[in-house]
Every structure is written in structure tokens, then in C-alpha cells.
Amino acid sequence: MLAPVLTPFDAKLEVDIPRFVAHCRWLLAEGCSALAPFGTTGEANSLSVEERERMLLALLEADIPAEKLMPGTGCCALPDTVRLTRAAARAGCAGVLMLPPFYYKNVSDDALFRSYAAVIDRVADPRLRVFLYHIPQVSQVGIPLQVIQRLREKYPQLVAGLKDSGRDFAHTKTILEHVPGFRVFSGNEKFLLANLRAGGAGTITATANVNARAIVRAFHERTEEAQAEIDRVRASFEQLPMIPALKAELARRNGDPAWRTVRPPLVEAPP
Amino acid sequence: MLAPVLTPFDAKLEVDIPRFVAHCRWLLAEGCSALAPFGTTGEANSLSVEERERMLLALLEADIPAEKLMPGTGCCALPDTVRLTRAAARAGCAGVLMLPPFYYKNVSDDALFRSYAAVIDRVADPRLRVFLYHIPQVSQVGIPLQVIQRLREKYPQLVAGLKDSGRDFAHTKTILEHVPGFRVFSGNEKFLLANLRAGGAGTITATANVNARAIVRAFHERTEEAQAEIDRVRASFEQLPMIPALKAELARRNGDPAWRTVRPPLVEAPP
Numbered sequence: 001m002l003a004p005v006l007t008p009f010d011a012k013l014e015v016d017i018p019r020f021v022a023h024c025r026w027l028l029a030e031g032c033s034a035l036a037p038f039g040t041t042g043e044a045n046s047l048s049v050e051e052r053e054r055m056l057l058a059l060l061e062a063d064i065p066a067e068k069l070m071p072g073t074g075c076c077a078l079p080d081t082v083r084l085t086r087a088a089a090r091a092g093c094a095g096v097l098m099l100p101p102f103y104y105k106n107v108s109d110d111a112l113f114r115s116y117a118a119v120i121d122r123v124a125d126p127r128l129r130v131f132l133y134h135i136p137q138v139s140q141v142g143i144p145l146q147v148i149q150r151l152r153e154k155y156p157q158l159v160a161g162l163k164d165s166g167r168d169f170a171h172t173k174t175i176l177e178h179v180p181g182f183r184v185f186s187g188n189e190k191f192l193l194a195n196l197r198a199g200g201a202g203t204i205t206a207t208a209n210v211n212a213r214a215i216v217r218a219f220h221e222r223t224e225e226a227q228a229e230i231d232r233v234r235a236s237f238e239q240l241p242m243i244p245a246l247k248a249e250l251a252r253r254n255g256d257p258a259w260r261t262v263r264p265p266l267v268e269a270p271p
Numbered sequence: 272m273l274a275p276v277l278t279p280f281d282a283k284l285e286v287d288i289p290r291f292v293a294h295c296r297w298l299l300a301e302g303c304s305a306l307a308p309f310g311t312t313g314e315a316n317s318l319s320v321e322e323r324e325r326m327l328l329a330l331l332e333a334d335i336p337a338e339k340l341m342p343g344t345g346c347c348a349l350p351d352t353v354r355l356t357r358a359a360a361r362a363g364c365a366g367v368l369m370l371p372p373f374y375y376k377n378v379s380d381d382a383l384f385r386s387y388a389a390v391i392d393r394v395a396d397p398r399l400r401v402f403l404y405h406i407p408q409v410s411q412v413g414i415p416l417q418v419i420q421r422l423r424e425k426y427p428q429l430v431a432g433l434k435d436s437g438r439d440f441a442h443t444k445t446i447l448e449h450v451p452g453f454r455v456f457s458g459n460e461k462f463l464l465a466n467l468r469a470g471g472a473g474t475i476t477a478t479a480n481v482n483a484r485a486i487v488r489a490f491h492e493r494t495e496e497a498q499a500e501i502d503r504v505r506a507s508f509e510q511l512p513m514i515p516a517l518k519a520e521l522a523r524r525n526g527d528p529a530w531r532t533v534r535p536p537l538v539e540a541p542p
Contacts, residue, residue, distance in 0.1 A: 078535055101536045103373065265386045
């Protein structure tokens with residue numbers, strides 16, 4: 001179970017590195033097997049490339065092992081994605097979570113394949129492990145099965161898995177059935193048990209930021225009871241704008257109102 | 272009439288600065304009143320922030336006057352948008368064309384207003400002139416009238432106009448009717464005459480890269496005949512993926528196949 005780490009900001013909307021490192025340490029102490037900083041939950045696309053670089057470096061300097069990290073590196077611009085992906089691979093990160101370029105829409109399967117191949121070929125690092133990031137309701141550019149199969153054929157070691165944040169478990173299951181050996185994480189713990197039973201690898205879920213221990217337990221126990229428990233917490237956040245609500249909950253628990261801050265275009269949760 | 276300048280790449284997909292500067296000079300010589308580099312047509316979101324900075328600097332060093340430039344500066348990340356916008360304002364650019372942050376979807380009017388205000392307040396330069404960039408079919412984040420009105424109220428000088436690349440002229444007209452003094456450019460020369468007759472400022476259109484002289488003439492003549500002529504050229508490109516097709520046409524005319532190159536996720540036009 002990986003946590004897509006929330007990004008704390010100070011009152012000037014600058015990244016708050018000490019709070020970020022502390023939160024990462026806490027998530028690992030709660031039992032997360034690894035961390036996925038710079039995802040949708042982490043407001044990664046609201047960060048500059050340099051900010052992501054500094055944050056990754058801060059984690060490594062804080063002795064958080066690179067093999068516990070799967071940073072998000074997919075940007076709209078090829079040079080940005082290459083730069084972040086190369087840095088992650090060189091640092092020995094367990095993998096990277098890679099959005100497709102998401103500005104242009106109605107991208108063909110061939111164009112999507114070429115986009116990923118262009119990054120992988122330029123990074124040219126055998127240590128690289130790419131986890132494709134499918135979140136069509138946000139990126140508006142999904143990753144079809146055909147593209148996954150073509151990438152696996154060309155890069156059987158390097159293209160290692162998928163985070164499926166689409167809301168359709170039937171789609172996740174189709175991928176598990178058609179792509180042998182692919183490590184598929186559900187983007188929502190609601191599908192944790194179903195995903196594990198279908199051969200999936202686990203979950204990378206936003207609510208891990210506030211409910212890691214229970215989700216880790218559900219991952220290990222694999223019981224309907226443990227699943228029902230984490231479903232209840234998930235449901236309480238699904239009514240709300242997820243990222244501001246998770247930050248508000250962290251602020252409340254830690255007695256640390258600074259955690260409430262989000263960058264535009266997100267808006268802080270009401271008090 | 273402004274040209275949203277195409278961005279040439281070399282065989283390694285690096286920005287080709289000499290070809291870019293030469294194309295900009297040619298577009299001005301063809302009669303474009305100004306240039307809008309770094310828009311959708313210019314594959315701006317496929318460029319890093321540093322690349323856009325280098326390209327803008329190259330234009331200024333080539334003695335292209337800053338008052339002839341309206342660079343695109345709207346990125347997903349606030350610090351990137353602030354950095355590019357500040358540089359453009361300091362250089363004395365006529366304006367900037369600013370996309371809203373476009374990763375998160377279903378952004379409220381209030382969130383969109385705050386996103387723009389955060390940039391304007393941070394740049395804090397009285398020379399800044401912001402032209403909002405409405406292209407909902409690509410960005411998936413449009414700019415509603417209510418947001419424009421609120422921005423005009425708070426920044427009557429700085430928020431100067433709009434590029435409306437939505438495909439609905441009724442929407443353009445509504446904005447012209449409700450926002451006095453606003454400089455509204457159509458993103459498609461198909462609406463040039465209609466826009467001018469309704470009090471609009473002109474057009475910023477992709478096909479200017481290959482048909483500038485005729486569009487400039489239509490702008491000045493304001494006749495049905497001149498409009499019909501540019502409509503014919505537009506129609507011939509509308510069947511095709513616009514950006515690769517325009518690049519292929521420039522390559523053909525200039526006898527310069529390098530112009531065909533696009534960055535992923537776009538795909539070159541077939542020969």
C-alpha cells in the first residue's frame with residue numbers, strides 16, 4: 001500500500017519542506033510500504049519542476065530510502081518528464097508514476113505509445129520502472145489496454161505497472177487478465193480487496209494520508225470486515241473536495257492549521 | 272491580427288531557435304500586427320519553462336519589439352505562470368495570453384478567479400496586460416463571463432481582453448455585450464468579420480502561420496468577399512490535425528522538411 005503524499009504549503013503558498021518530510025516519515029511509520037509523492041493528491045501539477053526536484057532531494061537527504069519512493073514524473077512537456085524521470089531513476093527510486101502528456105486531447109493510441117516511448121528512450125536507464133498513471137476523469141487522457149500491451153512488448157522490464165484511478169473496476173480487471181505480470185494498483189481503496197483477489201498489487205490511495213494504518217491492515221488481512229472499515233472512512237471523504245478535505249483533517253489531527261493550505265486552482269476546505 | 276506562432280523542432284525534438292526567429296520575422300513582414308508565441312498552436316505546453324524563456328529572449332535579441340509580442344504564459348503550476356508572466360511584463364510585452372490552470376477539472380468560478388488573481392498579485396507589475404485564454408475543448412477549463420466580470424472589476428486595466436477559441440460565436444458576442452472595453456479576439460478567423468462587427472478586436476488564429484497576408488487583408492477590408500477567401504483556406508485545414516498540417520504546409524512551401532517535426536503527443540502529418 002502506497003501513499004500519494006499530500007504537499008504542505010506555507011502561508012505564501014511555498015512548499016513547506018520540513019512538514020513534507022515529517023509527513024512522509026509518519027506515513028512510513030504507519031506501515032505504508034512506499035510513498036508516491038507528486039501525484040494528483042500531492043498537487044504535483046501545481047508544482048514547478050524545480051520544486052519537485054528539491055522535494056525529492058529533501059526526502060533522500062532525510063534518509064528516506066529511494067526504494068520506498070515512486071514519485072510522479074509525468075508532465076505535459078517531454079523535457080520536463082524526462083528530467084524528473086531521469087532524476088528518479090538515477091536516485092534508485094522504486095519506480096515512477098507517469099501521467100501521459102495531458103494538454104492535448106483525443107490523442108491516438110499510437111501518439112500515446114510514442115509519448116511514453118520518447119521518455120523511456122531518452123532516460124535510457126535500465127533501473128527505470130514506469131508505472132502508468134490512468135486517471136481519465138482528471139487528465140482526460142486515459143491509457144487504453146492496447147497502449148499498455150504495446151509498451152509491455154517493447155519494454156517488458158521497464159514498463160512495470162499501472163495505477164488505475166479510473167472509477168471502473170471492470171477496466172482494472174480487464175488489464176489484469178490481459179497483461180501478465182503487470183503490477184496494477186487501484187487508485188481507490190474501495191477496490192482493494194477486489195483488486196488483490198484478481199491478482200492486483202494493492203492500492204495507491206489519497207485517503208492513506210489520514211487512514212494508512214487501517215488500509216495497511218486491510219491489505220494484509222484481506223477480509224470483508226477490514227475492507228468495510230476502510231470503506232467507511234473513504235465514504236466520509238467522497239462527499240467533499242478530496243484534497244482540501246484531507247488537508248483539513250490532517251490540520252485538525254495535528255493541531256496544525258498550516259496543513260489546510262492548498263495552491264490554486266484548489267480552494268481550502270471551509271472551517 | 273496576431274499569429275500564434277508555430278514552434279520548430281530539430282530532429283532531436285529540441286527547439287530550433289533560428290528557424291523560430293526567422294518565422295516570427297516573416298509573420299510580421301506578412302503584416303501580422305503582433306505575435307502570440309507559446310499558444311496551443313505553438314505546442315507551448317510541450318515546452319519547458321526554460322525553453323519558453325530562451326525563445327522569448329531570442330526574439331527580443333533579434334530586435335523584434337516587445338510591444339509586438341503577446342506570449343502565452345498560463346501553466347498548471349502557479350510559480351511557472353508567475354515566472355513567465357513576470358518576465359513578459361518586465362520585457363514590455365504588449366500582453367500575455369493566459370490559460371487557466373488546466374490539470375484539475377470542474378473548477379468553480381471562485382477558484383478560477385482566485386487562480387488568476389494569485390498570478391496578477393504576485394507579478395504586481397502595472398505594465399502587465401492579461402488576455403484570458405478560453406479554449407475549453409482543449410484545456411477543459413473554460414472561463415465563464417462571471418469570472419471575467421469579477422476580474423475586470425478588480426483589475427480594470429490589467430485584465431485587458433480575451434482570446435475566445437471556443438467554437439461558439441454566440442459566447443463571444445455575449446462577452447462583448449457584457450464587458451465594455453474588453454478586447455476580444457476570436458481564436459478562429461471564420462468569425463473575424465462577425466467579431467469585428469460586434470465590436471471585437473480581431474483574431475489570433477493558427478492558420479495565420481500559412482495565410483497571414485489574406486487574413487490581414489480581410490481584417491482591414493471587412494468585406495464578405497475577403498472573409499470568404501480566408502474561410503476557404505481555413506476549411507482546407509479543418510479536416511486535418513491542425514498543427515501537424517500547418518507545419519507540413521510550411522515545410523512544403525519553404526522546401527524545409529525540418530518544419531514537419533512535432534513533439535509528442537502530437538504526431539507528424541503523413542507525407
